[in-house]
Amino acid sequence: MSQVAVIGCGVIGLTSALAIQRSIRNTKVTIFTKDITPNTTGDVAAGLWEPYLVDDTEEKSFGGKAKEAGISLQPIINLSDKRDHKIPDWVNVTLGHSELSRDHLVNLSRRYNKNFTAGYLFVSFTWEASYFLPFLQREFEKNGGRVVMKEIKDFNELAHYDVIVNCTGLESRNLTGDKKVSPIRGQIARVRGPWQFHTYIVDSEKSCYIIPNINCVILGGTKQSSYNIEVDEVDKQEILSKCSDLLPAIKAAEVIKHQVGLRPGRDKVRLEIEIKERDKDTIKIVHNYGHGGSGITLSVGCAVEAAELVEKVLNQRNKSKL
Numbered sequence: 001m002s003q004v005a006v007i008g009c010g011v012i013g014l015t016s017a018l019a020i021q022r023s024i025r026n027t028k029v030t031i032f033t034k035d036i037t038p039n040t041t042g043d044v045a046a047g048l049w050e051p052y053l054v055d056d057t058e059e060k061s062f063g064g065k066a067k068e069a070g071i072s073l074q075p076i077i078n079l080s081d082k083r084d085h086k087i088p089d090w091v092n093v094t095l096g097h098s099e100l101s102r103d104h105l106v107n108l109s110r111r112y113n114k115n116f117t118a119g120y121l122f123v124s125f126t127w128e129a130s131y132f133l134p135f136l137q138r139e140f141e142k143n144g145g146r147v148v149m150k151e152i153k154d155f156n157e158l159a160h161y162d163v164i165v166n167c168t169g170l171e172s173r174n175l176t177g178d179k180k181v182s183p184i185r186g187q188i189a190r191v192r193g194p195w196q197f198h199t200y201i202v203d204s205e206k207s208c209y210i211i212p213n214i215n216c217v218i219l220g221g222t223k224q225s226s227y228n229i230e231v232d233e234v235d236k237q238e239i240l241s242k243c244s245d246l247l248p249a250i251k252a253a254e255v256i257k258h259q260v261g262l263r264p265g266r267d268k269v270r271l272e273i274e275i276k277e278r279d280k281d282t283i284k285i286v287h288n289y290g291h292g293g294s295g296i297t298l299s300v301g302c303a304v305e306a307a308e309l310v311e312k313v314l315n316q317r318n319k320s321k322l
């Protein structure tokens with residue numbers, strides 16, 4: 001039986017661990033992690049399926065599933081007041097996508113007292129961490145997986161595993177020394193707004209978003225190069241003011257809490273095999289980190305690819321044993 005260690009129990013670690021269990025036979029998977037839900041980056045996210053802050057990463061595949069995994073289908077309105085706004089290519093693979101006509105933009109600009117120059121509509125979904133992370137962990141444990149609460153300071157600690165899968169998000173900067181990884185600070189507010197059924201995303205000098213979740217509405221947000229995990233008063237006021245400027249009903253919505261998370265920024269996701277020399281042996285690592293503002297969106301597709309890489313390493317090892 002092959003032994004695989006996954007480091008990290010966020011959305012990337014859990015989806016990778018499950019994908020390995022499901023696609024590679026005779027494999028025992030153990031997750032080593034510092035934190036689990038509700039203390040991972042995904043627990044701050046709105047969980048909207050939309051590639052965001054992922055630079056050059058190419059979105060490859062996704063498969064959303066069950067009700068208990070916290071998936072809600074909803075219409076998304078994406079608006080911009082920028083002159084050079086370009087509709088991203090991925091919109092073409094979404095359900096019911098359409099570009100807003102001139103008349104629509106004029107109407108919306110009048111209604112929201114803005115000057116929108118471009119916009120598009122599509123149907124997407126939110127995948128909420130407070131539902132899906134416990135769901136994924138239950139599935140993983142049902143399949144015989146084990147979660148060990150342990151910080152890994154060096155890959156050598158897990159050298160006895162056949163493959164190590166590194167899903168440590170922002171912490172990969174310290175664990176691997178990869179200086180391309182850096183924080184993109186996101187502050188958001190959770191408010192009560194059961195009347196809000198669709199998402200607004202405004203791309204402008206005063207960018208903001210309003211994303212309904214099952215029990216709250218997420219108002220966002222910031223994207224700063226900072227390690228500050230404290231709620232900032234200025235950001236707080238700015239988020240509430242920008243969102244209620246767009247939807248005045250937000251002003252009356254009760255604030256549940258303000259939250260901050262650090263997105264694992266990188267020029268592109270690192271999804272590759274690294275072989276480290278160690279004495280007369282080697283440590284085989286599959287890296288899966290750097291998902292920026294789209295870790296939930298990219299998780300399932302990247303997990304499938306990570307599992308393929310793990311299988312490749314295991315097959316090579318078996319061949320060299322023959």
Ligand SMILES: Cc1cc2nc3c(=O)[nH]c(=O)nc-3n(C[C@H](O)[C@H](O)[C@H](O)COP(=O)(O)OP(=O)(O)OC[C@H]3O[C@@H](n4cnc5c(N)ncnc54)[C@H](O)[C@@H]3O)c2cc1C
Nearest residue numbers: 008009010012034035041042048152169186261295296297
């Ligand atoms: C405000 C905000 C809004 C967002 N909205 C969305 C959205 O709408 N849609 C979307 O797709 N994405 C969104 N994101 C991005 C998404 O949340 C992240 O890309 C994703 O959560 C990253 O997941 P991860 O598993 O790589 O990292 P993390 O969730 O940070 O998990 C890392 C795991 O590794 C563990 N770990 C780290 N170092 C070690 C170590 N040395 N030893 C052991 N364990 C270790 C940690 O304890 C943790 O379990 C948002 C993020 C923020 C902050």
